[in-house]
Each structure stands twice: as C-alpha cells, then as structure tokens.
Amino acid sequence: MKLQQFRYIVEVLNHNLNVSATAESLYTSQPGISKQVRMLEDELGVQIFERSGKHLTKVTPAGKDIIRIAADILGKVESIKAVASQHTHPSKGTLNISTTHTQARYALPKVIKGFIERYPDVSLNMHQGTPAQISDSVSKGTADFAIATEALHLYSDLVMLPCYHWNRSIIVKPGHPLTKVGKITVEDIAKYSLVTYVFGFTGRSELDCAFDEAGLEPKIVFTATDADVIKTYVKLGIGVGVLATMAFDDEVDDDLVRIDASHLFTSSTTKIGFRKGTFLRTYMYDFMERFAPHLTRDIVDKAIMLKTAEEIDDMFKEIQLPTR
DSSP, X not given: OOHHHHHHHHHHHHTTTOHHHHHHHTTSOHHHHHHHHHHHHHHHTSOSEEEETTEEXXXXXXXXXXXXXXXXXXXXXXXXXXXXXXXXXXXXEEEEEEEOHHIIIIISHHHHHHHHHHOTTEEEEEEEOOHHHHXXXXXXXXXXXXXXXXXXXXXXXXXXXXXXXXXXXXXXXXXXXXXXXXSOOHHHHTTSEEEEEOTTSTTHHHHHHHHHHTTOOOEEEEEESOHHHHHHHHHXXXXXXXXXXXXXXXXXXXXXXXXXXXXXXXXXXXXXXXXXXXXXXXXXHHHHHHHSTTOOHHHHHHHHHOSSHHHHHHHHTTSOOOBO
C-alpha cells in the first residue's frame, strides 16, 4: 500500500467517482489513477469501487471504510508535516479559510488585517461558498477552518467551536410604513414582500421558524446569498429586507432605515470548525482567538479533548459569548 494510492481513492470519492476530473485536479493521468486503484484493490483482496465498464458507479461497503481510514491517514501525514513546519518555520505556512459572504464581508476584515500584519509569511486564502460547501471543504481537507452558522452540525468529523451570537434587522426605505410602527411583530412584516437570504444561508431557517410559529407564511419575492445584494433590491423597492444586523452600517447605509427585529427571531450562533485530529499551528490558534477572543489556546485544547458536539456545546454554556 502506498500513500499515493490512498490519495487517489480519497480524491476519486471527492470528485464524485469521476476519474477524469480527479486526474486533472492531481495533475496526473486517468489511466495512472485507474491502475493504482486496481493494484490497491488486488492487494487488499476487496473491491473499493463498483464499476460499469470503465466507469466507477458506486463505493462498496468495504470501500467506504477503507476510504475513511485512508483519509484519516492522509490527515495524519499532513499533521506530521505541520509539526515539522511548526518547529522549523513557526511563523510561515498557509491558512485556508472557507466561509460565507456575510462573514467575509462583515466579520472578518479587521481580524484578517491584524493577522496578516502579525504573520506576513503565512499565505492566507479565503474561499466563499454555501454553508454545506464550506463544511464539506474542511471535512475533505481542502480548507483548514470553516466559519459559518448553518450546516456545520452535519459533519461529525469536525470540531465546532461557538464564536458569537447574532440576530436580524428589518431594513426599509425611508418613509416606509414599518418605520412608524412601535415594536414590530411577525404579523406586521408578513403584510409585505420580503427580500432575504437563500434558504440554508446565514440563519435563514430562524426566519422561517418565526413565521411558522405565528401560523403565517412569508411572502419572499427575492433571495440572495449576499447582504449587499439584498440591500440593493430593498432600495429598488422590491420588498422589505431581512438580514443579519452586522451587515448594516449606519453610515454606509444611510439611505436605508434599520429596524431591530431581534425580539422576533431566535438568535443564531456562528461557529468555527476544523477537522478532528488536525495539528493546529501557533498561528492557527492565534487566528481563532483574534476572531473570537474567548477561544484561547487552553479553551480550544479542552474542546478538542471532548468526544461529541453536544459536550462542546455544554462546555460553552459556561462561557458568555459576545453578541454582534
């Protein structure tokens, strides 16, 4: 067995059993990958993939277990490299962050600016996507940190640490009837067409839950993944906006009116997640603490020792998280 063979079977799965796409991503040949996979199967005496002609069609039950262990081994190899780098070049390396537009645009700029000033020799790369894509990228090892509100709980191989709570605001054009309402209710905003996040983004599920509890259905006419896009369409008069409060700037967005809606919706919690077994470099601990000051090295290490996400959540019940 060779590490190269492990890498091939893991990447074949990551590319939805498309050997051609796998070969392209690994800068190698399709026949070479197919040959190495066959050699590994012959050595083990079991099939990892089912086939139809030359095409892979399914991962076998044995293959699922083999690929999972292979991924763990590859992760350990990367950890060994990280340990070596920590001792030879403690302030040099790479950090890949996968997150949503809202986090990238509103929560991370000051954190990243300070981090780059402190670690000029660390190459920091940010990738934006859906919450599911973000979590998946860390689970597959293509990103170091996932920062999101939704979907992280779907991946049991991630350590998920709560960072802060946040809630929502209603945004309207000046003079809108909602600006004359004292304390708005779900019934008040249900009268209007809404512009908000795509389902599965930035706590959108909490909006739907609030309407369900009120026995109402939101009139959602436009959705987007980008808070700035939502604000643009509110300005055009398409509807009333519902977005994360942190995405509204009183000075920049002075042509809109923000109405607090935190009493209408359950607050959401943004978390940072990384793969279990990851060797955390010093600068990785530093990044987490810059993003969420309560995530000190001691706290992170204690959380890593816990076995389940529920145990981690219980641990953080004793820590007062900031609200943004």
